[in-house]
Amino acid sequence: MQNVVGIDIGGSHITMAQVNPEKREIIHSTYIREHVDSFESREAIFSAWISAIKKGTNDLIKDDLLIGIAMPGPFDYEKGISLMQQGKFIDMYKVNIKKELAERLTISPDQIHFVNDAAAFLEGEVFGGCVQGYQRVFGVTLGTGLGTTFYNGKTATDENLWDASFKDSICEDYLATRWFVNYYAGLTGGKISGTKELLDKPKEIQSKIFDEYADSFAVFVVKYVMHYDPEVLVIGGNIAKAYPYFETRFNENLAKNNINLPVKISAIFEDAAILGAASYALKKG
Incomplete structure (x- = not known):
C-alpha cells in the first residue's frame, strides 16, 4: 500500500x-x-x-x-x-x-x-466524502471566508469567486461569517461570533437572518455557479452546519429560477x- x-x-x-x-x-x-x-x-x-x-x-x-x-x-x-x-x-x-x-x-x-x-x-469530498462518483461538482466553503472550487471529473480547481462582484460589494461580504455578525448587530444591536451563537437566539431573529442569507446564497448560485453545469453542489465550512435552517428557503429560491440542483453537505468537514x-x-x- x-x-x-x-x-x-x-x-x-x-x-x-x-x-x-x-x-x-x-x-x-x-x-x-x-x-x-x-x-x-x-x-x-x-x-x-x-x-x-x-x-x-x-x-x-x-x-x-x-x-x-x-x-x-x-x-x-x-x-x-x-x-x-x-x-x-x-x-x-x-x-x-x-x-x-x-x-x-x-x-x-x-x-x-x-x-x-x-x-x-473538494478533492477530499470526491475521493472519500459525500460526492464520490460524481463527474461535475461545484464546491463552496462557507466560513470565515468564501471558498469556491469546481471538479471537472479529473481535478478540482480554485475558482476564486470570493471577490467577484455581488450586490453593492463582493460575494464574500454577503456569504461569509462576518455577514451574520454585521447583520445581527444591525438588527439587534447585539453581538454574535457566527451561526453557532445565532442558534441560541429567538426563533424570529434566526428566521429573518437565515432567510436573508438563503436569498443571497441562491442569487450567488444562479449568477456564478450554474454556468459550470454541475451535477451537484457540495457545501462545507462552519456555516454549512447550519444548512437545515436555510435549506427550505434556499431551495425555494432555486426552484423559482427553474433550477433543480442536488445539495450535499460535507461528510468530513475539517x-x-x-x-x-x-x-x-x-x-x-
Missing part, C-alpha cells in the same frame, strides 16, 4: 494524518494538529512544520512516501513557491517551500505536491482538505 500523508496548512495550524488509499479514509490514530503562528519568522514556521511532519511520518519508509499539502493562496502550486505578500506567511514570500521541506525531511521534492486549500476540500491533499498527491505521484 502506498504511504501517503495529507497535510492542511492554515494561518494558525498544521493538521495532518496518514491516509489509507484503498479505504479512502484518514487513519485517525495518526492525526496530528499543532499550532503555528503564520506571522512568525520563516525559520520558526519551518521548524513547527517539520516537527509536526516528522511526528506524523516517523513510522513510514521515506523512499515510498508521498506528501500532499493543502495551502492557501496566492501560491505557485506546481513549483511550491509562496506568493503571499500580506497577512499570513509574509516572511515566506518567494520562498521555495517544496525545496526547503524536501531538504529538511531528506526526501525528493518530487514526493511533495501542493494543492489549493479550497480545491483540496478532514476533507487532508484527504483531498493526499488524494491529489496520489494522482500526481
Whole structure:
C-alpha cells in the first residue's frame, strides 16, 4: 500500500494524518494538529512544520512516501513557491517551500505536491466524502471566508469567486461569517461570533437572518455557479452546519429560477482538505 500523508496548512495550524488509499479514509490514530503562528519568522514556521511532519511520518519508509499539502493562496502550486505578500506567511514570500521541506525531511521534492486549500476540500469530498462518483461538482466553503472550487471529473480547481462582484460589494461580504455578525448587530444591536451563537437566539431573529442569507446564497448560485453545469453542489465550512435552517428557503429560491440542483453537505468537514491533499498527491505521484 502506498504511504501517503495529507497535510492542511492554515494561518494558525498544521493538521495532518496518514491516509489509507484503498479505504479512502484518514487513519485517525495518526492525526496530528499543532499550532503555528503564520506571522512568525520563516525559520520558526519551518521548524513547527517539520516537527509536526516528522511526528506524523516517523513510522513510514521515506523512499515510498508521498506528501500532499493543502495551502492557501496566492501560491505557485506546481513549483511550491509562496506568493503571499500580506497577512499570513509574509516572511515566506518567494520562498521555495517544496525545496526547503524536501531538504529538511531528506526526501525528493518530487514526493511533495501542493494543492489549493479550497480545491483540496473538494478533492477530499470526491475521493472519500459525500460526492464520490460524481463527474461535475461545484464546491463552496462557507466560513470565515468564501471558498469556491469546481471538479471537472479529473481535478478540482480554485475558482476564486470570493471577490467577484455581488450586490453593492463582493460575494464574500454577503456569504461569509462576518455577514451574520454585521447583520445581527444591525438588527439587534447585539453581538454574535457566527451561526453557532445565532442558534441560541429567538426563533424570529434566526428566521429573518437565515432567510436573508438563503436569498443571497441562491442569487450567488444562479449568477456564478450554474454556468459550470454541475451535477451537484457540495457545501462545507462552519456555516454549512447550519444548512437545515436555510435549506427550505434556499431551495425555494432555486426552484423559482427553474433550477433543480442536488445539495450535499460535507461528510468530513475539517478532514476533507487532508484527504483531498493526499488524494491529489496520489494522482500526481
